Amino acid sequence: MDIDSIEKGTMKLQQVMSDLGYWTVSPPPVNFSTWDANSWSLQDSLVKTHRLFATTFNDDDDDDDDDDDDDDDDDGDDDDDDDDDDDDDDEDYNDDENQTDAYRDGDNMCSQAGLTLGSKYAYGDDSDKKKEGYLAFATKVGVLLGGSESDVRMKMEDVYEFERNISKIYVGNQDELQRNNKYNISDFQKLLGSVVNISDFLQNIYKGRQFDDSTEINVATPAYFSSLGEVVNSADNETVANYMMWNFLQGLISYLPEAYNRARLELDKVLYGKTSLPERWKHCLSSAEGAVGYAGSALFVENYFPPAAKHKVSTMLENIRVEFISLLDEVEWLDEVTRSLLKDKARAMTMQIGYPDWLLEVDKVDQRYDQLEVRHGELFDNLLRSREFEMNRIIDEFDKKPDPNNWIELPHVVNAFYHPYYNLILMPAGILQPPFFSPHYPDALMYGKMGAGLGHELTHGFDNRGRLFDKHGCLGEQWTPAVAESFQKATVCMVDQYTAFSTRGEQLDGNQTLSENIADNGGLKLAYRAFRANGKPSASRLPGLNFTDSQLFFLGFSQVWCSVMTPEAELHLIRTAYMALLKVVAVVVVVVVVVAAAVVRGEGRGVL
Structure with missing residues (x-):
């Protein structure tokens, strides 16, 4: 350095x-x-x-x-566990005249x-x-x-x-x-x-x-x-x-x-x-990635994310989308008008998986940074020049229809989200790595780990926040009054469930984390259904680990969210974050209660 x-x-x-x-x-x-x-x-x-x-x-x-x-280092959080074509999706997504206004509302x-x-x-x-x-x-x-x-x-x-x-x-x-x-x-x-x-x-x-x-x-x-x-x-x-x-x-x-x-x-x-x-080298690397992010992403993808992995994740997400659309037919309190709207929105949802295809073309990556001047030995000046470069890009793109080649997040970043204004799920290559994902995992683990994450993001499009956006990302009440009221009543149980948990002497706020809680529970259910419908049984068992595929699924979900957190960071998140700290515990409690109730009714098999 x-x-x-x-x-x-x-x-x-x-x-x-x-x-x-x-x-x-x-x-x-x-x-x-x-x-x-x-x-x-x-x-x-x-x-x-x-x-x-x-x-x-x-x-x-x-x-x-x-x-x-x-993954935010400031939270004092250390993780324990150190075919849809993208171009077609982008074309379909930007095909509607309403899109410019939808983007503008959010941006x-x-x-x-x-x-x-x-x-x-x-x-x-x-x-x-x-x-x-x-x-x-x-x-x-x-x-x-x-x-x-x-x-x-x-x-x-x-x-x-x-x-x-x-x-x-x-x-x-x-x-x-x-x-x-x-x-x-x-x-x-x-x-x-x-x-x-x-x-x-x-x-x-x-x-x-x-x-x-x-x-x-x-x-x-x-x-x-x-x-x-x-x-x-x-x-x-x-x-x-x-x-x-x-x-x-x-x-x-x-x-x-x-x-x-x-x-x-x-x-x-x-x-x-x-x-x-x-x-210090970690921050230096992060700073370089911030200045020339797509160049760093290209190197990351070349070395750590083969095209076959992108195809496998895309297939898994499509299976989960199919299960969501099927599940809508089982929801008794939906009327046909709202059910149809939800299906249309799910089908229109754009999926950005791994990286944009142009990232593998060196000339196109170089072209993005033609106007950025970087000089050896001038760290602070390089920072200022990169900020000016980024500001000029923002000014140039202001009030324009978004370029589908510009992803909301860089492909190498460890993140995942649903963006309601874009009706978009983004899963960068950065998070599609062990322990979340590997193309070599058995399907049971892959659906339990990454599948639950994919289902989580899809469910965000229909939670208490995402449901207010239509398939074009335009904001406003979309559901009929009776259905909206039924949904609101259904969320009360989940709010109460999470509010009943406490840690570090602090009670969780089920209202504050409702969106994430809905996504956690819905995502796990969708992933499990998709696994049962499409997953291949594990071919062999390791000695001493004689788990069924269903057990592997839930173990995968639980293990991937293991974390170590300082008490200060934990209290900070309880008071400010939208996600519930007891993520695994709370979701698994719901699963146990639902399955137990179904068994009592004689409906135990396939209840999820």
């Missing part, structure tokens, strides 16, 4: 801070004596930082619909953002330890930038209080209808007040694009934005300016010398129970 280049990052950072022109916490690059609070402009500062991918006050890349299967979204601690709940009554972790982190960074410890802490206490006030106007859990609020720019400006000029902000961010008062934006959290001006105006300009720089700085810590990353560890200890930094 080029450690010298990393060490140069502080000097370049100070130059960038000087260009941005506000920061009074430490002397360089701008002394408080030369900083004029009266001439400082919130508007200009927002534009400058957002063009460098800050998320101060607002995030216009709303990710709340993504699944929680993403042009403004949502609350800008909290160091990540969640409004982290600033609550029990936040003393978190506050100390926050201030320890911020103070060390300020001192590393040349400030005195006492001055830095005093000013960062003001910034913390400002963030705490922002957390008070944060909106809690919402369903999709609550998050879909169309505003034209004129009405959004009235909602927001005079704190920021929206038209000017958008014109400067998306240079070359024209906006007028009739341009529509989906405002996910209008209550937040209606109160934001009052919070900002209640603070002095110096505190707001320091907050904005602090928000910007946090996204750069990983690119700075190790001392800055050790400062961050002060907060991560409190939030997630982390006690050590990851090896």
